[in-house]
Amino acid sequence: xxxxxxxxxxxxxxxxxxxxxxxxxxxxxxxxxxxxxxxxxxxxxxxxxxxxxxxxxxxxxxxxxxxxxxxxxxxxxxxxxxxxxxxxxxxxxxxxxxxxxxxxxxxxxxxxxxxxxxxxxxxxxxxxxxxxxxxxxxxxxxxxxxxxxxxxxxxxxxxxxxxxxxxxxxxxxxxxxxxxxxxxxxxxxxxxxxxxxxxxxxxxxxxxxxxxxxxxxxxxxxxxxxxxxxxxxxxxxxxxxxxxxxxxxxxxxxxxxxxxxxxxxxxxxxxxxxxxxxxxxxxxxxxxxxxxxxxxxxxxxxxxxxxxxxxxxxxxxx
Numbered sequence: 645x646x647x648x649x650x651x652x653x654x655x656x657x658x659x660x661x662x663x664x665x666x667x668x669x670x671x672x673x674x675x676x677x678x679x680x681x682x683x684x685x686x687x688x689x690x691x692x693x694x695x696x697x698x699x700x701x702x703x704x705x706x707x708x709x710x711x712x713x714x715x716x717x718x719x720x721x722x723x724x725x726x727x728x729x730x731x732x733x734x735x736x737x738x739x740x741x742x743x744x745x746x747x748x749x750x751x752x753x754x755x756x757x758x759x760x761x762x763x764x765x766x767x768x769x770x771x772x773x774x775x776x777x778x779x780x781x782x783x784x785x786x787x788x789x790x791x792x793x794x795x796x797x798x799x800x801x802x803x804x805x806x807x808x809x810x811x812x813x814x815x816x817x818x819x820x821x822x823x824x825x826x827x828x829x830x831x832x833x834x835x836x837x838x839x840x841x842x843x844x845x846x847x848x849x850x851x852x853x854x855x856x857x858x859x860x861x862x863x864x865x866x867x868x869x870x871x872x873x874x875x876x877x878x879x880x881x882x883x884x885x886x887x888x889x890x891x892x893x894x895x896x897x898x899x900x901x902x903x904x905x906x907x908x909x910x911x912x913x914x915x916x917x918x919x920x921x922x923x924x925x926x927x928x929x930x931x932x933x934x935x936x937x938x939x940x941x942x943x944x945x946x947x948x949x950x951x952x953x954x955x956x957x958x959x960x961x962x
Contacts, residue, residue: 680730681756683707683764687726688743690716692771693834693887705754705764710771711745712836714827719768720746732757773827773836775885775892775906778962781821781845784873785920788951790935792916798946799920802873805943808859813852815873820845823876823958825883837884840894842876850878861944872951875902875929892927904929914953924959 686695686707695709711722721742729735736753737743743750745768755761789797802815809815821842828838844850853874855867877896885892885906893903905928912920912928936949 678732678757679760681733681754681760681762682730683735683754684728684730685726686724686728686766687834688768689723689725690830691725691834692830692836699762702760703762705762707764707766708769709766710769712773712827712830713770714772714776715829719770720744722768729754730756773825773838773885775825775836775883776827776838777825777960779823779825779925779958780961781818781823782923782957782959783955784815784818785955785957786931786946786951787914787918787920787953788931788933788946790937790940790945790950792914792918794940796940796945796950797914797916797918797952799914799918800946802947805947808855808943808947810852810854810856813849813854815851815853817844817847817849817851818956820847821850822961824962828882831884833886835884835886837882840876840881840883842878842881844878855944855948859944860948861939861942867948869948872931872933873954875904875954876927876956877902902929912953912955920953920955922955923957926958927956929954929956 682699683697683705686697686709688709688711690712692710692712695707698706700706711719713719716722722745724737724739724741724743727735727737727739734755743766745766749765749767751763751765753761753763784802785799786802787797787799791797802809803819806814821844824841824843826839827836831837851873853869853872855869857865860867876894877900880897882895883892890905891903892906893901895901907922907926907928909922909924912922914920931951931954933950933952936945939945939949
């Protein structure tokens with residue numbers, strides 16, 4: 645009899661445990677535990693970069709982002725392209741909806757499975773890409789040289805050493821070029837991108853960046869230095885500007901890419917007492933040369949072997 649009572653009690657316990665597990669699982673499925681009502685990610689058409697999301701408290705949140713007004717002139721109707729919410733939360737707006745940012749702000753509500761709400765206020769900053777327009781090339785300048793700590797480094801224009809180049813196609817031929825940037829759209833990463841046209845200017849000639857054999861310290865003939873100095877492609881190319889990384893990338897018709905940065909007026913410290921002054925704006929590129937202690941202090945070393953930084957100085961004309 646005791647054995648029967650023991651098994652009956654055990655069976656009742658198992659049934660009770662299964663009932664509790666079922667109730668708990670139902671609670672999970674129904675969201676009875678879920679207070680979450682957060683925005684994980686959000687994006688709009690022609691948005692630049694990622695949105696900054698701040699859950700202020702249980703009932704309010706702030707979102708700040710930037711919209712490229714060059715591609716989105718009508719801020720009263722901006723399309724929502726991505727919205728990620730916390731588990732089981734619902735939103736008063738959905739992907740594909742248009743939001744009105746004509747006042748600079750708009751709001752929407754996120755509701756948890758339990759019915760609790762958080763209202764998000766979006767601040768949409770207007771973004772205008774400064775590159776769009778036409779720029780006149782002014783000068784080409786490098787900082788280069790092996791052993792700058794021993795006086796081997798120098799900041800100089802490529803045109804300062806005319807005897808190093810072919811006079812018909814020397815670097816100075818670039819200094820009447822015009823760079824025209826147009827905005828085509830925004831990449832999947834939120835970066836502005838478009839087309840760049842590098843026009844050869846009034847002389848209709850691009851520099852070939854051939855370093856003459858007569859200045860080659862190793863006696864191996866002429867040296868093609870386009871790998872260093874043709875950073876902005878001839879003719880038409882595409883560009884993409886990553887504000888998060890502070891870079892601009894050019895891609896030529898053959899798929900070759902070069903990456904640098906676009907900087908404003910001011911002094912660039914190169915170290916070891918060397919400085920480059922940007923008058924208006926410049927495209928700055930880091931060059932990966934190799935130390936040549938045998939030919940330290942020579943033009944060959946600075947231009948061919950150990951160029952370090954390269955600036956294409958420009959001024960906006962349109």
